[in-house]
Amino acid sequence: MGPAELADRLGRWSAGRGPLYLLLAARLRRLVDEGELPPGTALPPDRALASALAVGRGTVVAAYEQLSVEGRIVRRQGSGTRVAGPAHPGPRKTTNAPVFLHLLEPQDDDVIVLTCAAPTSPPPMLLTAYERALSQLATVTDDLGYHPSGHWRLRQAVADHYTRRGVPTVPEQVFITGGGQQALSLLARAFVQPGGTVLVEAPTYPGALEAFREHAASLEALPVGLEGFEARLRTPGRRPELAYLVATHHNPTGAVLPSLARRRLAAAAAAAGVPLIDDEVLAPLTFSGEQPAPPPLAAFGDTAISMGSLSKSVWGGLRVGWVRAAQPVINRLARLRAVHDLGGNHPAQLAAAELLPGVEDLCRETAAVRRARHDHLRAELTRRLPQWRIPAAAGGQTLWVRLPHGDGDSFAQTALRHGVAVLPGSGLDAAGGSKEYIRLHFLADPDTLTEVARRLAAAWQAYGGETGRDVPAPRAMAV
CATH class of the missing domain: 1.10.10.10 (Winged helix-like DNA-binding domain superfamily/Winged helix DNA-binding domain)
Structure with a gap:
C-alpha cells in the first residue's frame, strides 16, 4: 500500500x-x-x-x-x-472505504471541521413540512409505500421546480433518490461498464469520483467547465461512456459556467450520444447581489441529465435527491434501484414535496448571510496569510485556496494538529493535480471563522511558511 x-x-x-x-x-x-x-x-x-x-x-x-x-x-x-x-x-473480504467517509467520522471537540459543507441545523420550515407530511400519512389507507421511482407528489414537485426554471418537465421524467450521492451511484451503474471512460472536471466533487471508481471507471480529467470537451469527442478512439460536471457554483472553485458554454456542451454531448450529468446540488446557493445563474444544461438539450438534492440548500440530514432526465433513463434507474431498495423514505419525500416550492425563497433569505461569511473568512485569511491565493466565489459553500509552496496533503496534517480539518486538493483531482490547493467551507459563524484563520496562520508558520503581520482592523469613521 x-x-x-x-x-x-x-x-x-x-x-x-x-x-x-x-x-x-x-x-x-x-x-x-x-x-x-x-x-x-x-x-x-x-x-x-x-x-x-x-x-x-x-x-x-x-x-x-x-x-x-x-x-x-x-x-x-x-x-x-x-x-x-x-x-x-482470493478476493479481499474488505472494500476500500472512500476517502470522504473519513471526513464524516466523529472528531475531537476542539477540532474545527471545514471539510464537509452543509447546513448544520434544520430550518424551522423543515419541521413544519414534516408536521404536514405526518398529517398526510394519517389519512393513507391504500398505499403500500413502495415507490421505486419516488413518491408521485415529490416527482410532481420536482417537475414543477424545473418547469419554473425554464425546463418543461413532467413527473415521468423525474426519479427520486436518497440524496445526491445515491443519484450519482445509480447513474454510474446505469451507464458505466468496467474500464469505461468517464470525463470529469479537475478538480471536482470527490464523492462523484468515488462513485465512478466504485464501478471501475477510467477517469479522464478536463479543466473546470469540461474545457476541451468538444475536441475530446472528436479524438479517435473509444467514446466516453459518461461526462460529469458541476456547472453552477462549481465544487470546489465556485465557478459558474456561462450560458453559451452550456449550450455548446449540451449540443456536443447530444451529437456524440454521450450522457452528460449536470450536478445541480449547489445551484440554488447564489450570493445576494450576484446575477442569477443560467438555466440548467437540460434547457439546452434533452439528453442532458440533471441531478440535485436538498442537502445543501435545506439540511444535510434530509436525504432526498432526484434525477431529471428522459423517461427511458428514469425507467432504467428505477429498475436498478428496485434490486436493492423498493422505495425511499416515504415521510421524508412527503416533507420534501412540501419544502421544494419554497426552497428558492429560503436560499434567497440566507444568501446575504452566506455572502457575509464568505467575505469574512476571505478577509481574515488575507490579513493573516497574504501569500495565499483565495479567489472570490459568486455562490456555493467553499473557497479554493492555493498555497504558495508545499502541498495540501502535508499541510492538512499540520493544520489538523492546530485544530482545523481541511480538505487537500489532491483528493478532488482525478488527474493527480491540485496538490497545491486546499478546500475550506465558510458556513460557520463569524467568530469561528476568525478562529479558523488564526489557527491556519499558526499552522502555516509551523509548516514553514511566512504569515502576515496581525494587523488590527481599522476603526470605523464617525459620520
Missing part, C-alpha cells in the same frame, strides 16, 4: 490528545483490527509515510514499533513492514 493511500485511510488520525506516535499507532491498530488492513498487507517505509503525514520519521518508527510489540505488524530488515499473518488468497 502506498503512503498516499494509507494517509487517506488514516483520516484525521492526529486530532486527539497525546504524543503523535501513540495517536498514529491507535489509528493503525483500528484499521488492522477492523480488517481494513488485512494480514499480509505491506505498509509504506518509515520515511515515505512520514512525508505523507507531515511528521518526523521518528513518529512513524515509534508507532510501527508499538504495533510490532503488540504483534499486529511484522518488521524485517530487507523485506519491509507488513500486517501480521499470512496474506489471504
Whole structure:
C-alpha cells in the first residue's frame, strides 16, 4: 500500500490528545483490527509515510514499533513492514472505504471541521413540512409505500421546480433518490461498464469520483467547465461512456459556467450520444447581489441529465435527491434501484414535496448571510496569510485556496494538529493535480471563522511558511 493511500485511510488520525506516535499507532491498530488492513498487507517505509503525514520519521518508527510489540505488524530488515499473518488468497473480504467517509467520522471537540459543507441545523420550515407530511400519512389507507421511482407528489414537485426554471418537465421524467450521492451511484451503474471512460472536471466533487471508481471507471480529467470537451469527442478512439460536471457554483472553485458554454456542451454531448450529468446540488446557493445563474444544461438539450438534492440548500440530514432526465433513463434507474431498495423514505419525500416550492425563497433569505461569511473568512485569511491565493466565489459553500509552496496533503496534517480539518486538493483531482490547493467551507459563524484563520496562520508558520503581520482592523469613521 502506498503512503498516499494509507494517509487517506488514516483520516484525521492526529486530532486527539497525546504524543503523535501513540495517536498514529491507535489509528493503525483500528484499521488492522477492523480488517481494513488485512494480514499480509505491506505498509509504506518509515520515511515515505512520514512525508505523507507531515511528521518526523521518528513518529512513524515509534508507532510501527508499538504495533510490532503488540504483534499486529511484522518488521524485517530487507523485506519491509507488513500486517501480521499470512496474506489471504482470493478476493479481499474488505472494500476500500472512500476517502470522504473519513471526513464524516466523529472528531475531537476542539477540532474545527471545514471539510464537509452543509447546513448544520434544520430550518424551522423543515419541521413544519414534516408536521404536514405526518398529517398526510394519517389519512393513507391504500398505499403500500413502495415507490421505486419516488413518491408521485415529490416527482410532481420536482417537475414543477424545473418547469419554473425554464425546463418543461413532467413527473415521468423525474426519479427520486436518497440524496445526491445515491443519484450519482445509480447513474454510474446505469451507464458505466468496467474500464469505461468517464470525463470529469479537475478538480471536482470527490464523492462523484468515488462513485465512478466504485464501478471501475477510467477517469479522464478536463479543466473546470469540461474545457476541451468538444475536441475530446472528436479524438479517435473509444467514446466516453459518461461526462460529469458541476456547472453552477462549481465544487470546489465556485465557478459558474456561462450560458453559451452550456449550450455548446449540451449540443456536443447530444451529437456524440454521450450522457452528460449536470450536478445541480449547489445551484440554488447564489450570493445576494450576484446575477442569477443560467438555466440548467437540460434547457439546452434533452439528453442532458440533471441531478440535485436538498442537502445543501435545506439540511444535510434530509436525504432526498432526484434525477431529471428522459423517461427511458428514469425507467432504467428505477429498475436498478428496485434490486436493492423498493422505495425511499416515504415521510421524508412527503416533507420534501412540501419544502421544494419554497426552497428558492429560503436560499434567497440566507444568501446575504452566506455572502457575509464568505467575505469574512476571505478577509481574515488575507490579513493573516497574504501569500495565499483565495479567489472570490459568486455562490456555493467553499473557497479554493492555493498555497504558495508545499502541498495540501502535508499541510492538512499540520493544520489538523492546530485544530482545523481541511480538505487537500489532491483528493478532488482525478488527474493527480491540485496538490497545491486546499478546500475550506465558510458556513460557520463569524467568530469561528476568525478562529479558523488564526489557527491556519499558526499552522502555516509551523509548516514553514511566512504569515502576515496581525494587523488590527481599522476603526470605523464617525459620520
